[in-house]
Amino acid sequence: MRRNIVHVGSGQLTYEIREIVEVANELAEFGVEITWENIGDPVAKGETIPSWIKDIIVDLVTHDDTYGYVATRGVSGTQQFLADCVNGRGGTQITKDDIVFFNGLGDAVAKIFGFLKREARVIGPSPAYSTHSSAEAAHSGYNHLTYELDPDNGWLPDLVDIENKVKYNDAIAGILIINPDNPTGAVYPRETLEKIVDIARRHRIFVICDEIYSHIVYDDASTVHLSEVIGEVPGMALRGISKEYPWPGGRCGWIEVYNQNSYPMFRQYIQSIVNAKMLEVCSTSLPQHSIPLVMGHPNYTGHLKMRRDMFSNRADEAYAALKGVDGISVVKPKGAFYMSVLFDEGALNNDQSLPIDDDRIRRYIEGKVEDVEVDKRFVYYLLAATGICVVPLTGFCCSQKGFRITLLETDDTKRQWTFKTVADSIDAYLGSN
Numbered sequence: 001m002r003r004n005i006v007h008v009g010s011g012q013l014t015y016e017i018r019e020i021v022e023v024a025n026e027l028a029e030f031g032v033e034i035t036w037e038n039i040g041d042p043v044a045k046g047e048t049i050p051s052w053i054k055d056i057i058v059d060l061v062t063h064d065d066t067y068g069y070v071a072t073r074g075v076s077g078t079q080q081f082l083a084d085c086v087n088g089r090g091g092t093q094i095t096k097d098d099i100v101f102f103n104g105l106g107d108a109v110a111k112i113f114g115f116l117k118r119e120a121r122v123i124g125p126s127p128a129y130s131t132h133s134s135a136e137a138a139h140s141g142y143n144h145l146t147y148e149l150d151p152d153n154g155w156l157p158d159l160v161d162i163e164n165k166v167k168y169n170d171a172i173a174g175i176l177i178i179n180p181d182n183p184t185g186a187v188y189p190r191e192t193l194e195k196i197v198d199i200a201r202r203h204r205i206f207v208i209c210d211e212i213y214s215h216i217v218y219d220d221a222s223t224v225h226l227s228e229v230i231g232e233v234p235g236m237a238l239r240g241i242s243k244e245y246p247w248p249g250g251r252c253g254w255i256e257v258y259n260q261n262s263y264p265m266f267r268q269y270i271q272s273i274v275n276a277k278m279l280e281v282c283s284t285s286l287p288q289h290s291i292p293l294v295m296g297h298p299n300y301t302g303h304l305k306m307r308r309d310m311f312s313n314r315a316d317e318a319y320a321a322l323k324g325v326d327g328i329s330v331v332k333p334k335g336a337f338y339m340s341v342l343f344d345e346g347a348l349n350n351d352q353s354l355p356i357d358d359d360r361i362r363r364y365i366e367g368k369v370e371d372v373e374v375d376k377r378f379v380y381y382l383l384a385a386t387g388i389c390v391v392p393l394t395g396f397c398c399s400q401k402g403f404r405i406t407l408l409e410t411d412d413t414k415r416q417w418t419f420k421t422v423a424d425s426i427d428a429y430l431g432s433n
Helices: 016-029 051-061 076-088 104-114 130-140 159-167 190-203 264-278 285-295 300-322 359-368 374-386 412-430
Strands: 099-102 121-126 146-150 172-178 206-210 235-240 253-258 328-330 338-343 402-406
Touching (some): 016 359, 016 374, 076 253, 076 285, 099 104, 104 130, 104 253, 104 264, 121 130, 130 172, 146 159, 159 190, 172 190, 190 206, 300 328, 300 412, 374 402, 374 412, 402 412
Parallel strands (some): 121 172, 206 235
Antiparallel strands (some): 235 253, 338 402
């Protein structure tokens, strides 16, 4: 073509969580039964939506207004309901116009980074969630800037690392937090959040906090929402219904914007995001209409507690199955529904493998593991030998070697088999050379 039509950041758009599906599907054609542990979809793993939530959705479908457009920022009554929830926590107060809806948080993230000035960077955690890291890198055309999460400190952020990188790189305009964290399951205490906000305050930058798992915090952990600690610092929290109802297919997320009217440049930036959404008219209407009815229902608090307890018990199971395996370290999750497994330094090499009886499968996977990271090599062999599909930690914009597994399987026998099989496979793989 006479002109280069490829965006400068196109090479940064990677999503290992989904990319490994292509390999798994090819193995399935060879007859391998796949156990999907790569993606955070509770419904796909067998979670049943409560009948009272279904009843609300069914009733909404009978209302003509749920089929039409809504205001660009969202359904007014739902915006007000969510603003009241924020204001009821104490801390920074907002109005309904500080709530902006999107077609899932993937849409929100694309707008947040897509309409940020290219030279302005947002530093995020490593391991990183791919949607954030890829979008931020793509907007700039450079590798995503990261600060370290420390596995020896419960996967909490290295505050000194954040401070130094923000201090000595004036291109950094924002700090991204994921709390509770994906992929580690870490939950940030109030003090940690306050210190990150203080860094942002002193260096005059904004804060983004992905709070999609904010209501999946186990009883032995304590945290707060960003709105409770942000004070006068500009920022936003990202929320949604995909992990809570759960309704991932509803594609319904929103941002809560803090202090936009105190900072003209930040207000202009937020307005550009709203304007971009305006070009699409609005986000999907029916899920928005459901939020006050579901979240305001008397059963909702018990529903959230039931799910917290369920995932906490599964975290105990996963930790018990893997904590004694030589060559790895694990930190028991405190929230969300993931656990990251970290291989010891030097434990992995390019000569290790797992036995694969079918020659076709063995040859296929041997072709896939050439010139890949050593943790991805393990993940591919695990997939070919057992059918268990996990995600390598290096796929999360991370130099540390490991993998992420979920706590979503609803079949108790299969879930326990999965954890045990992973543990046995690590032993066999590390001892194979």
